Amino acid sequence: MVSIFFRLFPTCYIEGVGLSGFKILSEFIISAILCFSILILWQHREKFARKVFSLIIASIAVTVASELSFTLYVDVYGFFNMLGHIFKIISFYLIYQALVFTGLSHLFELLFHELSKSERLHRAEIELSPDGVVTLGHNFQVISANEQAARLFGVREASGLRGKEVVLLVPDQEQELLEALLETIIHKGRVLNQAIMLQENPLGRNVELSGVRINDDQGRVWVIFLVLHGISERIVAEKEKTHLASFPELNPDPVLEVDASGKIVYFNQTAQRVAQGNACSGPDCFIPQDLPELFKVLKSGLLASESVEIRIGNSWFEESIHLSPGLETIRIYAKDITERKTFQELLLEKEERYRTLFHSVPDLVLHLDLDGVILDLNSSVLEVFGKEGENPIGKPFYSLSSLPEGLKVHLNQLLELVKEQGGIIQKEVDADFPSGEKRFYKNYLSSLRKEGKPSSILLVAHDTTEERKLEQLRADWTRSIVHDLSNPLSAITAAAELFSFKAMGEDAKSYAEIVAKNAERLERMIKSLLEVARIEAGELKLFFEEVNLAELLKWFSREQLPILEEKGLELDLDIPEDVVLVQGDKGKLEEALANLFENACKFTPRGGRITVRLERKGELANIHFSDTGRGIAREHLPHIFERFYKADKSSAGTGLGLFIVQWIVEQHGGSISVSSKVGEGTTFIVSLPLLKSSLNVSGKKLNRVLNSQ
Numbered sequence: 001m002v003s004i005f006f007r008l009f010p011t012c013y014i015e016g017v018g019l020s021g022f023k024i025l026s027e028f029i030i031s032a033i034l035c036f037s038i039l040i041l042w043q044h045r046e047k048f049a050r051k052v053f054s055l056i057i058a059s060i061a062v063t064v065a066s067e068l069s070f071t072l073y074v075d076v077y078g079f080f081n082m083l084g085h086i087f088k089i090i091s092f093y094l095i096y097q098a099l100v101f102t103g104l105s106h107l108f109e110l111l112f113h114e115l116s117k118s119e120r121l122h123r124a125e126i127e128l129s130p131d132g133v134v135t136l137g138h139n140f141q142v143i144s145a146n147e148q149a150a151r152l153f154g155v156r157e158a159s160g161l162r163g164k165e166v167v168l169l170v171p172d173q174e175q176e177l178l179e180a181l182l183e184t185i186i187h188k189g190r191v192l193n194q195a196i197m198l199q200e201n202p203l204g205r206n207v208e209l210s211g212v213r214i215n216d217d218q219g220r221v222w223v224i225f226l227v228l229h230g231i232s233e234r235i236v237a238e239k240e241k242t243h244l245a246s247f248p249e250l251n252p253d254p255v256l257e258v259d260a261s262g263k264i265v266y267f268n269q270t271a272q273r274v275a276q277g278n279a280c281s282g283p284d285c286f287i288p289q290d291l292p293e294l295f296k297v298l299k300s301g302l303l304a305s306e307s308v309e310i311r312i313g314n315s316w317f318e319e320s321i322h323l324s325p326g327l328e329t330i331r332i333y334a335k336d337i338t339e340r341k342t343f344q345e346l347l348l349e350k351e352e353r354y355r356t357l358f359h360s361v362p363d364l365v366l367h368l369d370l371d372g373v374i375l376d377l378n379s380s381v382l383e384v385f386g387k388e389g390e391n392p393i394g395k396p397f398y399s400l401s402s403l404p405e406g407l408k409v410h411l412n413q414l415l416e417l418v419k420e421q422g423g424i425i426q427k428e429v430d431a432d433f434p435s436g437e438k439r440f441y442k443n444y445l446s447s448l449r450k451e452g453k454p455s456s457i458l459l460v461a462h463d464t465t466e467e468r469k470l471e472q473l474r475a476d477w478t479r480s481i482v483h484d485l486s487n488p489l490s491a492i493t494a495a496a497e498l499f500s501f502k503a504m505g506e507d508a509k510s511y512a513e514i515v516a517k518n519a520e521r522l523e524r525m526i527k528s529l530l531e532v533a534r535i536e537a538g539e540l541k542l543f544f545e546e547v548n549l550a551e552l553l554k555w556f557s558r559e560q561l562p563i564l565e566e567k568g569l570e571l572d573l574d575i576p577e578d579v580v581l582v583q584g585d586k587g588k589l590e591e592a593l594a595n596l597f598e599n600a601c602k603f604t605p606r607g608g609r610i611t612v613r614l615e616r617k618g619e620l621a622n623i624h625f626s627d628t629g630r631g632i633a634r635e636h637l638p639h640i641f642e643r644f645y646k647a648d649k650s651s652a653g654t655g656l657g658l659f660i661v662q663w664i665v666e667q668h669g670g671s672i673s674v675s676s677k678v679g680e681g682t683t684f685i686v687s688l689p690l691l692k693s694s695l696n697v698s699g700k701k702l703n704r705v706l707n708s709q
Contacts, residue, residue: 018074027067034064055098062091132207132228140166140182143223152207152228154199166226170198174205185211185224198228206232254317254334256286257324260295265329274336278313285312286319286334295330298323309337316341364441364461372396372415375456407431411443411459418445418457428464439465542585542667546691549580549621553614556593563597568606574613580621581691584668592664595657596625596684603682604629620670621690626683632676640674 012023019027038060045053066087073080126133132149134142142161150158153169167175167182174197185191190212195205208229216222254271258264267283275283288294288308297303298321306321317334324331358365359379367376374392382390385400392400398408410429418425428442441461448456553575564571600610604627613624632640636647641662665672669689676682 019071024071027071031064031067034060034067052098055094059091059094059098062087062094066091132226132230134161134166134226134228136166136182136224136226140224142166149228152198152230170196171200174198178209181209181211182224185213186221189213193229195231201232206230206235251333253336254283254286254332256283256332256334257329258287258291258332259329260292262287262291271334274315274334275312278315280312286310286317286332288319288321291330294321295323298330309341310334314338362463364459364463366397366459366461368397368415368457368459370419370454370456372398372412402433404431404433407441414443414445414459415457418447419454422447422454439463440468542588542664544583544585547582547584547586547589549582549614549623549688550575550578552586552589553593553612553623556590556597557612560597563601564610567601567604569601569604570607570609572609572611574611574615576614576616580614580616582621582668582688583691584688585664588664589668592661592686593623593625595661596686599657600625600627600629600682603627616690617687619690620687623686623688624683625686626681628681631678631680632674632682633678634676637674637676641672 010022011020012026014020038057041048041053041057041060048056066084069080069084069087073084075081126146129146129148132146132152134145134149137143142164145158145161147158150156150161153161155161155169161169167178170178177196181191181194181196190210192210193208194210196207196209197205198207208231209226210229211224211226213221214223214225251268252270254274255266255268256264256271257266262284264282264284264287267286271283271286275281275285278285288310294306298306304322308319308321310317310319315336315338318337320333320335322331322333323329361378362380364381364384365378366374366381369375374395374397376393381400382392385403386392387401390401397403397411407429410427410431414425414427414429423446425445426442428440430438430440432438440463442464444460444462446458447454448458450456553573557571557573560571597610604610608628610628611624611626613626615622615624632647636645639645640647641658643656643659645659662672665686665688670687672687673685674682675685
């Protein structure tokens with residue numbers, strides 16, 4: 001302030017010129033500071049509500065635009081000065097929306113964002129707990145309970161407990177005990193592992209109750225938190241063990257009694273038989289090596305029992321060791337767990353094989369929860385999107401340090417889609433890396449279910465970049481070869497036609513016709529190659545219009561009469577007289593029909609028959625194209641529509657015709673199938689969707705035979 005009044009502060013504005021260099025530099029510094037603040041906020045974005053964070057970032061960005069606008073104005077009333085102030089107003093409005101409006105209307109979300117998130121996690125943990133969890137309020141009324149608590153109380157759903165006094169939910173004989181336990185919690189703060197019976201059952205008190213008191217800010221009791229642990233199975237096991245211990249000779253497992261020095265006081269016949277069967281001199285092989293220490297621990301009362309695993313020969317035993325009441329001895333109950341140990345070792349081996357396979361596959365594999373948090377990932381993910389020493393497990397997938405921003409957006413959209421639709425979703429996306437490299441990934445996302453509900457998502461990303469490059473290289477090579485062959489072939493065709501016209505003598509004309517015919521065949525092959533190249537490059541376009549399949553097939557059949565006459569074949573038509581409309585590219589449909597007709601003529605001997613039948617079936621028009629030719633062997637049928645595949649290797653052609661036919665049919669929303677029997681013939685069925693205007697039309701069929709006669 002002093003520098004301004006004493007005219008020591010640098011000049012900021014020059015009339016007629018605009019801002020001084022000092023002022024412009026200041027604006028740039030301010031803008032840089034604001035940009036740096038955006039970076040800091042971005043690093044801590046998880047601590048903000050999404051809407052608040054977006055509004056703050058937008059406000060800072062608009063402020064930067066305002067400061068940069070001020071650097072350009074010359075006149076106080078100029079355009080850039082006005083634009084800068086408009087940006088300022090927008091920035092203030094965004095700040096208002098972020099901190100004032102949102103703070104008032106969504107105060108809880110703004111202030112307690114992390115607390116709300118923690119609460120949701122806490123609720124999920126309670127719902128998944130194997131123990132019953134109950135929260136009590138005033139007069140011991142149930143405020144909340146999980147489903148396990150409802151089962152322990154014998155209630156169908158947890159909602160049936162809410163609002164009820166917990167003391168009235170237990171049997172009459174247990175109400176006094178429960179009241180006493182609750183009073184103890186109120187006065188002493190907690191109760192641990194107290195047995196109680198929540199519903200009538202022959203086992204008696206089959207639940208252990210633990211509870212803690214939670215006070216409010218003034219030290220008064222706010223709520224009581226109870227944890228109910230079912231011990232029915234333990235009671236049954238202890239009773240069974242007690243029963244068997246009473247009759248050790250009847251116990252099917254080895255039973256021993258040993259004194260503190262390790263001397264065997266008693267053993268049953270099973271112990272003797274098992275020891276001999278495992279090449280032991282006697283039952284003393286069941287005695288643990290650290291018996292003296294175990295004896296001291298059990299006698300001190302620190303442990304009621306101890307469990308150890310011991311190997312005897314090729315067998316494994318789990319020993320339950322107890323201090324005999326009133327005696328200075330230890331009782332050992334041994335149970336054969338060889339089968340379980342073998343199964344565990346097998347599981348460990350399979351787990352190791354799975355982990356090795358999991359980390360050796362070149363594809364990127366991520367196991368995510370429904371919120372996008374990484375549960376597991378293979379080493380390929382870290383090699384591509386991580387860095388050395390990084391451990392992203394337990395963090396959101398977008399926290400991977402080298403994951404491109406565009407790929408984050410794509411993957412997030414796919415995660416939302418698979419959560420909505422379930423099943424398996426496949427989509428190819430591209431990723432622009434900071435180095436300028438562009439790579440393509442084919443992503444497979446599958447929703448994994450647990451107890452009938454979606455629990456997690458498996459993401460497998462296959463890098464298709466090199467495959468795309470090879471496909472493009474092959475397509476470019478095909479186009480280049482086709483182009484290089486087209487010019488000399490045109491010259492050969494023209495020369496053959498000219499020679500045939502001017503040739504003297506039948507032999508010369510015959511040779512010229514052979515050259516012209518083979519040149520025409522080569523031209524068709526080149527056209528097929530070019531068409532496949534255009535299909536793969538996505539350059540082949542279709543032009544759709546209403547097409548009457550009945551008229552198209554009739555016209556097409558008339559056009560084929562010369563070929564039929566030359567081949568000595570008969571053509572049967574079974575076509576409706578009425579209109580059968582589809583939406584299609586008439587030229588491409590003709591091309592598909594011509595290809596099927598050419599194949600039928602090629603493989604049907606003289607005197608054979610070709611049948612073309614058109615029928616409606618629901619919302620589809622089916623074209624049956626049958627012949628009485630040599631047929632196709634069963635092992636070739638699954639591959640018949642593949643590029644360059646030829647069932648008959650000795651026949652002429654490129655093996656591209658049926659591939660092109662299938663592509664044309666599929667572009668019309670239809671499908672094509674084939675059935676064949678060697679020696680009897682082949683049938684192709686082309687199914688195309690009917691136009692709605694053609695669905696309800698019915699009429700007579702035209703049945704006739706066109707033949708070479």
